[in-house]
Every structure is written in C-alpha cells, then in structure tokens.
Amino acid sequence: MEGRIGPNAILRTLEALREQEGEPTAQRVFRAACLARYLDNPPAGMVPEGEVAALAGAVERELEPEIADAIARESGRRTAEYLLAHRIPALFQRLLRALPVAVSGRLLVRAIRGHAWTFVGSGRLSLNWRGGIRAVIEDCPLCGDSEARIPRCLMFAATFEHLCRRLIDPEAKLRDLVCAAAGGKDCAFEIACGRAARDGKGVRV
C-alpha cells in the first residue's frame, strides 16, 4: 500500500514558490506535478506520498537547478518553522535550548524517530547522533532510482537543518547530502552541530 505523508511538503513548497518565484511559476510547477487542484484547495490532511514525489520531481525538472535548490531549502525551513509552531511542545523546545549540544541532540533524534513516518512515508529513516545528526533514508519515497539534477530529498534535509539550528546549535550545517535520485545508493545526509559544525570535520559515524 502506498505510504502517506503529512501535507507540509506540499503546503510549504507552494508558499515558497509563490513568495520566491511568483504565482505563474507556482501554477506551472503544480500543473506539471498534476496537482493544480491544490492551488485553490490546499490539502488539509495526510497526502499520498506519490503526490509529494511528483511535486519534488516537478520542482527539480521545471526550475533552474539553483532555483530548485533554493525552493527545496525554503520549503524545508518553512516545514521546520511549522513543526516548531504547532507540533513540538514549547516546554520541550526550551529544554533542548538549555541543554548541552550532545544531550539536546540525542533527545531531538529520539523525538524525531517517533514521527519519522510523517516525513518519509513508506521509506525507512534511520537517525543517529554522533556529534551531529546522521540520517539515512532507505527507499526514499521522493527519490526512487530516477535521475535528478539536484537531490530531491533536499527538502527533508533542510527541515532537519533548520530544526537543529533553532533547537540545538544556531550554526548547525547540512553536509554530505547524497541522494538515490542523483547517483547515491540510499539518501543520506549529516547535520553537523557543536564542534563538528565549527571545525569543518564530518560527523563521526
């Protein structure tokens, strides 16, 4: 059975397209993804993961690579802001900000694990903390084995990066993103936090 994903991926991408590229471009991309119905009636609940994959593909194919990259990052940033405003309890956020990076990072990883399916649908997300977050998505529903000019799962990675910046370390950095749609075996990335973000070294795995 096809997996389902929270509607943020569609809602936040629509916002990013409208604000950064304008309404005509938003309409062109949503039409290319066969999702034009969402332009006037945005989804209110979970959506089939195939719709999110179609939209990620349309962003990547219809836009210049640097614009597609910027839209994916902005969609991820907006998704993280939504989660902070509506899904992650304020008390837990204050706790994470008050604790040392190594402790808050582990707590955040544990909290995200419990909700992984709302991000990756039928894909399998594994998360570990090793001086930063190491994420691997097997069978990523956005990426499959297609050929893409930019990683189609960049929006996921950007969501994690922004969550880490707001909760763990303001200088957290996304690094070493590989994508099954752009030549990788699985989709994987690291969010370097704390000393790992400052000394330029990768996350220890």
Ligand SMILES: [Zn+2]
């Ligand atoms: Zn990917």
